[in-house]
Amino acid sequence: MRGGFYSKFSREHDGAWQSSLLTRKNLRFYAQLVATQRKSLAIALVVTLLHTVMGLMPPLVAQQMIDHHILPGIPEGMLLWAILFFLLQGGAWFFAYHQRLLTQTIGQRAVADVRQQLFHQLLHLPMVFHEKQQKGALTSLVMNDVGALSAAVTDGIVGFISDTATLLLMIWIMYRLHPGLTLWLLATLPVVLLAMALLGRHIRQAFREVREKMAALNTQVEENFAGIRVVQSLGVQQQQEQDFLDVSEGNLQAGLKAMVLLALVFPLTSLTTGTGTALLLWYGGVQVMTETITLGIFVAFLTYLRKFYQPLRNLSDLYNTYLAALASLDRIMTVLETPNPLAVKDALSPLPEPLRGEVIFHQVSFAYDENQANVLDNLSLVLRPGERVGIAGATGAGKSTLAALLMRLRDPSTGSITLDGVPLPQIPPEQLHRFMAVVPQQVFLFSATVAENIAFGRPGASREAVEAAARQAMAHSMITSLPEGYDTRLGEEGAGLSGGQRQLIAFARALLKDAPLLVLDEATASMDVALESQVQASLSKLLENRSALIIAHRLSTLKQLDRICVIEKGKLAACGDHASLMKSSLYYRQLVESNVVSSRPTSAG
Ligand SMILES: Nc1ncnc2c1ncn2[C@@H]1O[C@H](COP(=O)(O)OP(=O)(O)OP(=O)(O)O)[C@@H](O)[C@H]1O
Structure with a gap:
C-alpha cells in the first residue's frame, strides 16, 4: 500500500537531481509556464528593479545628511534630504x-x-x-508536486533577478563609497x-525525504x-493502524530532521552578520578615527551590511526551492510526457452524421499484458445498425x-474495430x-446528488429529462x-445506495444520454428478482430505436x-438465436x- 508511482519517481530522481538543475528541457518547461504571461512578467521585472534601486538609496541619503549637515552643523536642506x-x-x-x-x-x-494540464492528461x-x-500518489502529484512547483515559479524567476540585482548594486555602491572596506567585507x-x-544540501535532502514520506x-x-x-x-483496523503509525513515524522523523536543519539557518545568518558587523566596527571604526572615511560612510556601510546577507540567504533559499521543485517537476513532466497510446492516431475523420452505427470487430486479438496470453483471440463480429x-x-x-x-x-493488440x-x-x-452509452458491471457514482449523477453523461440536462430517464x-x-428524492446527496462512490439501486441510476x-448504441455489461446483476423482472419487462421498450450490445447471463434477457x-x-x-444455438452449439x-446462462433468478445479469 505504499510508495509506488510517487516514490518510484523519487528514486529515479535521486541520482540526477544535481546535474539536471538547468537542463534545456526544464528551462523550456518553465518558459512555457510563463509564456502566456509575458507582459505581467515584464512589468514585474521593471517593478522589481525599481524596488531594488529605491531600497538601496536611503543609506546614501543618510550618509549625505551625516557628512554634509549633521557633522558640519548645517541644518539648512536637512528637511529636503529627510523628505527624499x-x-x-x-x-x-x-x-x-x-x-x-505580481509575482504571486x-x-x-x-x-x-x-x-489543469496534468488533470487533463x-x-x-x-x-x-x-x-x-x-x-494517493496521483493525488499527491496533482496537489503537492504542483504546489512545490508553485514556490519555484512564484519566487523563482523574479526573486532571482531581484536578489542578484540587489547584491550587485549594493556591492557597486559600497565599492564606490570605499573599495578597501568593501573588499574587507567581501572576504x-x-x-x-x-x-x-x-x-542547504542537507536541508534539500531532508525535504525530499519529507515529500516521499508524505506521498x-x-x-x-x-x-x-x-x-x-x-x-x-476483515477486521484488520489494528494492522492498518500499525502500518499507518510506521509510515507516519517515518514522516515525523523526516520532518523533524528538516526542521532541525532549518532552525540552524537563522543562527548561522546571525553569526555571519554579527561577524561582519564586528569586523566593520573594528576596522571601519579605526578608519573613521584616522579620518580615512567619514562617519556618514561608516553608518552607510553598517546599514548595507544589515541588508547584505539577506539577498544571499534568499538566493540560497531559492536554490533550495528550485531543487525541491525540480524533483516535483521531474514527476510532473514524466506524466505530462507519457505517450497516450489511445490518443487519436491519424488525421481525425469526423463521421458523417447521422451515423448508420455499424460496428465491425475484425480479427481482433487482445492481451492485457504483452507477456500474457490473449484474452480475445482473432475475434470477428458485426453489429448491424x-x-x-x-x-x-x-x-x-x-x-x-x-x-x-x-x-x-x-x-x-491486433485487428481493428470500425464504426461505419x-x-x-x-x-x-x-x-x-456520443455514439454509445454504457451501464457497466461495476457502477461508479460520484459524491453528488442523484440527479447530478444521472445527468453525468449529459451535463445541463433538465430535471424533466432526468426524471423521464429515471422513469424509463x-x-x-x-x-x-430517498430522503430528498432526486436531490439526495450520495456519499463518495455512491455510498448510501445498494448495488441494485446504483445499477438503476446507471x-x-x-438512457438520458440517449445514445444510438447501448452497452450493458451485466447491468442487472445486482438487482433483486422483482426489480430485475421489471427492468427485463421494459428492456425491449428501452431498446427501441437503439442498437445494443448486451452482456448477460440471464436467458430471458438474451x-x-x-x-x-x-x-x-x-x-x-x-452466433444465432437461442433455439438455433441450442441445436448447433455444444458450448452454448x-x-x-x-x-x-440461466433462467433462474439467482444467476447474475
Ligand atoms: N485489467 C486487467 N488486467 C489484466 N487482466 C485482466 C484485466 N481485466 C480482466 N482481465 C482478465 O481477462 C480475462 C477476461 O476478463 P473479462 O472481464 O473480459 O471476462 P468476462 O467474460 O467479462 O467475465 P465475467 O463474466 O466474470 O465478468 C480474465 O481472465 C481476467 O482475469
Missing part, C-alpha cells in the same frame, strides 16, 4: 508590495495551468496507465557561502478510506474486455462516446423514496435480443445446462 529619504523608502515599499502581488499572480496562474491516459498507479563571503551551501502517507490514507468496507469487514446482440460466455471468457475495446478504453467503416482510433473521442429505467420510485444515466453471440475463451464460438448448450 521618506519618498525613497515609501517608493521601495510601494514597489515591493506590487512586486509581491504569475506563479499561481502558472501553477493553475500546470494543474490524467483524465485521458489509458486504463493501462491508471491500473499501475496508486490513487567573509566565501565562508558564508560555503556554510550555506553545506546546510506514502497519502497513498495509505486514500487506500484505507477507499477500501474501508474491506478493512472493516439497430441490431441488439447478446454476448454470453463463462466467467473470464472476455466479454467485458470486448465491451472495453468497443468503448476504446483499450485498443486491440472508420477505425475507432481515427474517430474524434467526443463523437465516439424503473428508477423513479426508488429515487423518490441505467437512468445511460432471448429478447436479435442474436446471441457466444464467446469461449476469447474466441467467438457461435453446456452454458445453459450448467446454469451459466
Whole structure:
C-alpha cells in the first residue's frame, strides 16, 4: 500500500537531481509556464528593479545628511534630504508590495495551468496507465508536486533577478563609497557561502525525504478510506493502524530532521552578520578615527551590511526551492510526457452524421499484458445498425474486455474495430462516446446528488429529462423514496445506495444520454428478482430505436435480443438465436445446462 508511482519517481530522481538543475528541457518547461504571461512578467521585472534601486538609496541619503549637515552643523536642506529619504523608502515599499502581488499572480496562474494540464492528461491516459498507479500518489502529484512547483515559479524567476540585482548594486555602491572596506567585507563571503551551501544540501535532502514520506502517507490514507468496507469487514483496523503509525513515524522523523536543519539557518545568518558587523566596527571604526572615511560612510556601510546577507540567504533559499521543485517537476513532466497510446492516431475523420452505427470487430486479438496470453483471440463480429446482440460466455471468457475495446478504453493488440467503416482510433473521442452509452458491471457514482449523477453523461440536462430517464429505467420510485428524492446527496462512490439501486441510476444515466448504441455489461446483476423482472419487462421498450450490445447471463434477457453471440475463451464460438444455438452449439448448450446462462433468478445479469 505504499510508495509506488510517487516514490518510484523519487528514486529515479535521486541520482540526477544535481546535474539536471538547468537542463534545456526544464528551462523550456518553465518558459512555457510563463509564456502566456509575458507582459505581467515584464512589468514585474521593471517593478522589481525599481524596488531594488529605491531600497538601496536611503543609506546614501543618510550618509549625505551625516557628512554634509549633521557633522558640519548645517541644518539648512536637512528637511529636503529627510523628505527624499521618506519618498525613497515609501517608493521601495510601494514597489515591493506590487512586486509581491505580481509575482504571486504569475506563479499561481502558472501553477493553475500546470494543474489543469496534468488533470487533463490524467483524465485521458489509458486504463493501462491508471491500473499501475496508486490513487494517493496521483493525488499527491496533482496537489503537492504542483504546489512545490508553485514556490519555484512564484519566487523563482523574479526573486532571482531581484536578489542578484540587489547584491550587485549594493556591492557597486559600497565599492564606490570605499573599495578597501568593501573588499574587507567581501572576504567573509566565501565562508558564508560555503556554510550555506553545506546546510542547504542537507536541508534539500531532508525535504525530499519529507515529500516521499508524505506521498506514502497519502497513498495509505486514500487506500484505507477507499477500501474501508474491506478493512472493516476483515477486521484488520489494528494492522492498518500499525502500518499507518510506521509510515507516519517515518514522516515525523523526516520532518523533524528538516526542521532541525532549518532552525540552524537563522543562527548561522546571525553569526555571519554579527561577524561582519564586528569586523566593520573594528576596522571601519579605526578608519573613521584616522579620518580615512567619514562617519556618514561608516553608518552607510553598517546599514548595507544589515541588508547584505539577506539577498544571499534568499538566493540560497531559492536554490533550495528550485531543487525541491525540480524533483516535483521531474514527476510532473514524466506524466505530462507519457505517450497516450489511445490518443487519436491519424488525421481525425469526423463521421458523417447521422451515423448508420455499424460496428465491425475484425480479427481482433487482445492481451492485457504483452507477456500474457490473449484474452480475445482473432475475434470477428458485426453489429448491424439497430441490431441488439447478446454476448454470453463463462466467467473470464472476455466479454467485458470486448465491451472495453468497443468503448476504446483499450485498443486491440491486433485487428481493428470500425464504426461505419472508420477505425475507432481515427474517430474524434467526443463523437465516439456520443455514439454509445454504457451501464457497466461495476457502477461508479460520484459524491453528488442523484440527479447530478444521472445527468453525468449529459451535463445541463433538465430535471424533466432526468426524471423521464429515471422513469424509463424503473428508477423513479426508488429515487423518490430517498430522503430528498432526486436531490439526495450520495456519499463518495455512491455510498448510501445498494448495488441494485446504483445499477438503476446507471441505467437512468445511460438512457438520458440517449445514445444510438447501448452497452450493458451485466447491468442487472445486482438487482433483486422483482426489480430485475421489471427492468427485463421494459428492456425491449428501452431498446427501441437503439442498437445494443448486451452482456448477460440471464436467458430471458438474451432471448429478447436479435442474436446471441457466444464467446469461449476469447474466441467467438457461435452466433444465432437461442433455439438455433441450442441445436448447433455444444458450448452454448453446456452454458445453459450448467446454469451459466440461466433462467433462474439467482444467476447474475
Ligand atoms: N485489467 C486487467 N488486467 C489484466 N487482466 C485482466 C484485466 N481485466 C480482466 N482481465 C482478465 O481477462 C480475462 C477476461 O476478463 P473479462 O472481464 O473480459 O471476462 P468476462 O467474460 O467479462 O467475465 P465475467 O463474466 O466474470 O465478468 C480474465 O481472465 C481476467 O482475469
